[in-house]
Amino acid sequence: MNIFLIAGLAMIYAVAIIALKERSPEYALVMSIALCCIIFLICIPWISKLVGEIKFLFERVNLPYEYSDIIFKCIGISLISQTASDNCKDAGQNALASKIESAGKIAIGIIALPLFDKVINLICTLFM
Amino acid sequence: MHSIHVNHRIKFYGQDVNTFTLKMFHVEHLLMTFCLIFAILIIPDFVKAENFVSSINLDEEYNKQLELSGAEKLKDHLPPEVLKIFENLDISEKKPFNFFLLSPQKIFVLIVEIFKEKLKIPLKTISFVFIILLLGALLGCFDISDEIEHVFGAVSVCFAAINIISPILNSISQVFTVFHCASGFILCFAPIITGISIVTGQRIMAVSYASCVIYTWQTLFKHAGQLLEPFLKMIIGVSIISSLTERLNLSKLFEFLLKLSRWLLIIIVSIFSFVVSLQNIFASTMQNAAGKGVKLAFSFLPIVGGTLGDAAAAVAACTSTLKSGVGIFGIISVVAIFLPSIFECFIWIISLNFCEFVGELFGYTKMISIFKISSKTLNLLLAFLIFSLVVFIVCTAVLLR
Numbered sequence: 142m143n144i145f146l147i148a149g150l151a152m153i154y155a156v157a158i159i160a161l162k163e164r165s166p167e168y169a170l171v172m173s174i175a176l177c178c179i180i181f182l183i184c185i186p187w188i189s190k191l192v193g194e195i196k197f198l199f200e201r202v203n204l205p206y207e208y209s210d211i212i213f214k215c216i217g218i219s220l221i222s223q224t225a226s227d228n229c230k231d232a233g234q235n236a237l238a239s240k241i242e243s244a245g246k247i248a249i250g251i252i253a254l255p256l257f258d259k260v261i262n263l264i265c266t267l268f269m
Numbered sequence: 270m271h272s273i274h275v276n277h278r279i280k281f282y283g284q285d286v287n288t289f290t291l292k293m294f295h296v297e298h299l300l301m302t303f304c305l306i307f308a309i310l311i312i313p314d315f316v317k318a319e320n321f322v323s324s325i326n327l328d329e330e331y332n333k334q335l336e337l338s339g340a341e342k343l344k345d346h347l348p349p350e351v352l353k354i355f356e357n358l359d360i361s362e363k364k365p366f367n368f369f370l371l372s373p374q375k376i377f378v379l380i381v382e383i384f385k386e387k388l389k390i391p392l393k394t395i396s397f398v399f400i401i402l403l404l405g406a407l408l409g410c411f412d413i414s415d416e417i418e419h420v421f422g423a424v425s426v427c428f429a430a431i432n433i434i435s436p437i438l439n440s441i442s443q444v445f446t447v448f449h450c451a452s453g454f455i456l457c458f459a460p461i462i463t464g465i466s467i468v469t470g471q472r473i474m475a476v477s478y479a480s481c482v483i484y485t486w487q488t489l490f491k492h493a494g495q496l497l498e499p500f501l502k503m504i505i506g507v508s509i510i511s512s513l514t515e516r517l518n519l520s521k522l523f524e525f526l527l528k529l530s531r532w533l534l535i536i537i538v539s540i541f542s543f544v545v546s547l548q549n550i551f552a553s554t555m556q557n558a559a560g561k562g563v564k565l566a567f568s569f570l571p572i573v574g575g576t577l578g579d580a581a582a583a584v585a586a587c588t589s590t591l592k593s594g595v596g597i598f599g600i601i602s603v604v605a606i607f608l609p610s611i612f613e614c615f616i617w618i619i620s621l622n623f624c625e626f627v628g629e630l631f632g633y634t635k636m637i638s639i640f641k642i643s644s645k646t647l648n649l650l651l652a653f654l655i656f657s658l659v660v661f662i663v664c665t666a667v668l669l670r
Binding site: 199219242253256259260264 | 393407416417424428431432502503505509
């Protein structure tokens with residue numbers, strides 16, 4: 142993973158965005174969002190490699206797949222909603238940012254419903 | 270024979286009549302002695318003591334007594350795992366003393382095998398915990414906001430609850446199944462050893478042993494199933510719920526309850542030891558007095574009194590051998606029943622403590638409370654198992670003395 146590329150890119154863009162912000166704040170915001178997407182795209186191969194390794198670890202210890210998929214989806218939703226929320230905060234839209242975070246939490250809750258269901262069944266068997 | 274005239278002054282062969290009669294009496298005695306010796310030398314069959322002794326097979330006699338006492342059927346109440354261990358070590362109710370001939374290497378190999386078998390699931394759990402903590406640490410690297418991290422934390426706790434708590438609950442249920450097995454064996458063993466002890470002459474000790482062990486185990490078994498198991502499972506269940514939300518923090522309450530239960534066990538063990546010691550002192554004093562009384566009674570019998578006393582002591586010694594054999598078999602069986610469960614609890618406690626350490630290392634506090642409470646719960650279960658085992662061993666060892 143070429144961290145120098147990403148760091149260099151981010152620093153150059155940061156300087157450019159500061160220069161552009163005074164003249165055209167909306168283009169500065171668009172550039173910021175674009176850079177975030179570019180960095181994400183650069184990181185995707187390595188993220189998928191990491192996820193593959195962790196899935197392999199799950200296989201090694203014979204853990205069920207469905208729960209590992211839930212965890213990875215939750216991580217993905219957290220990252221996406223955090224990125225969107227940060228960009229909104231950069232644009233000065235705090236209310237929008239908090240709504241995006243709330244949407245992320247609801248999405249995580251819905252994805253994890255099977256887990257909650259299983260835990261509630263487990264607790265019910267303990268008390269019976 | 271010449272006729273003998275009764276004459277106060279008659280002479281016979283130049284001797285007085287009275288002298289002659291005395292001489293004839295001596296001749297008759299001599300003749301009878303020679304006839305007796307001759308008869309003894311002629312008769313070919315006479316009893317030799319060493320033939321009689323050598324015709325007795327001690328092992329057969331022991332097995333016969335074992336069968337009559339009902340101790341032969343004890344192995345029917347042992348679980349298959351224990352029977353397999355005994356088969357490997359060549360121990361049975363007919364050969365209980367083989368235990369003392371075992372080499373330390375054989376015992377060590379057996380212990381290692383039990384450890385390896387019980388280690389699989391806790392190791393799997395530790396590796397799972399590592400993965401979850403890794404994922405949590407990964408998420409932490411992305412500088413996620415506290416609220417999203419909080420929700421993700423709740424999801425990971427649910428994940429941990431399903432994959433870690435389920436095996437622990439299975440282990441707890443299995444421990445109580447083992448306890449049920451041990452109770453069944455002990456409730457069969459206690460009357461048999463009591464009967465043998467009564468025959469040995471330890472009437473008072475036997476009765477106190479039977480009442481102590483049967484009552485204790487019936488109470489333990491009843492309350493273990495109805496109180497302890499639901500109590501432990503309830504604590505684990507509520508610990509999961511309190512880990513999911515920060516507003517409901519019941520960890521201090523659980524720690525208090527578990528500490529209280531442990532102190533209760535310590536008090537019960539102390540009272541029990543006190544009662545058993547008093548019973549032992551009283552019973553052994555009474556039995557010594559009774560034994561000496563019997564010997565004194567036998568000693569009043571002329572000629573055979575001493576022999577009868579020695580014979581009674583020999584019978585008591587023989588039945589003592591049977592009592593020791595059956596008692597040792599009982600103790601070894603109960604230890605073999607409990608040992609795998611004790612190892613399992615011990616391994617789980619170490620694993621959960623290790624997971625707690627790793628969780629603190631990664632700074633992932635959500636799951637640490639589950640590990641802590643589960644570890645303390647298993648601590649209490651282990652204490653209960655060891656307490657039950659010690660009660661039985663102490664009572665039986667006192668009886669076998």
